Amino acid sequence: MYLGDYIAIDREIGPFEFECESVSTGTPFLARVDEDKRDIFRDRSWLDGRPTACRFLRPSGDRILCTIHETSPAQCKFYRCVVMQVFDPAGALIGRVTGTLALHSENRELRAIWEAGLREIPDESADVEARLQKVLESHGYRVE
Ligand code: SF4
Numbered sequence: 001m002y003l004g005d006y007i008a009i010d011r012e013i014g015p016f017e018f019e020c021e022s023v024s025t026g027t028p029f030l031a032r033v034d035e036d037k038r039d040i041f042r043d044r045s046w047l048d049g050r051p052t053a054c055r056f057l058r059p060s061g062d063r064i065l066c067t068i069h070e071t072s073p074a075q076c077k078f079y080r081c082v083v084m085q086v087f088d089p090a091g092a093l094i095g096r097v098t099g100t101l102a103l104h105s106e107n108r109e110l111r112a113i114w115e116a117g118l119r120e121i122p123d124e125s126a127d128v129e130a131r132l133q134k135v136l137e138s139h140g141y142r143v144e
Helices: 035-042 074-079 108-120 128-138
Strands: 007-014 017-022 027-032 057-060 063-066 082-087 093-098
Touching (some): 035 057, 082 128, 093 108
Antiparallel strands (some): 007 017, 017 027, 057 063
């Protein structure tokens, strides 16, 4: 809600793509609105009267979401406390992943799958979170 001055949009280069900059470090990044958030992104009215909010934030039900979750800059990924919650097939919460892609779980099987996934996916991959989510889902876990 207060990072609007720190995430600058320099240029819109496509319908859902933007050249941006993390102002505090001067780091450029390419933002692409997540496919599943494009509908809520289109409505910019929520930003009216909220000058301090990041331009990529949007309300969704009773939550406020980052619409560039997959391509948000490193600072945001580190800042976020929890980027994924992992549920077993029975619906029990068995793990949490923090912004540094650290899994916190007592479940050995889940930890092994997570570690294997991290080894397979290159660090520089822009969609590492989405790919790890798919790995977990392929093993029957639900990820939010
Ligand atoms: S996490 Fe997303 S909405 Fe929040 S400041 Fe970063 S880019 Fe903006």
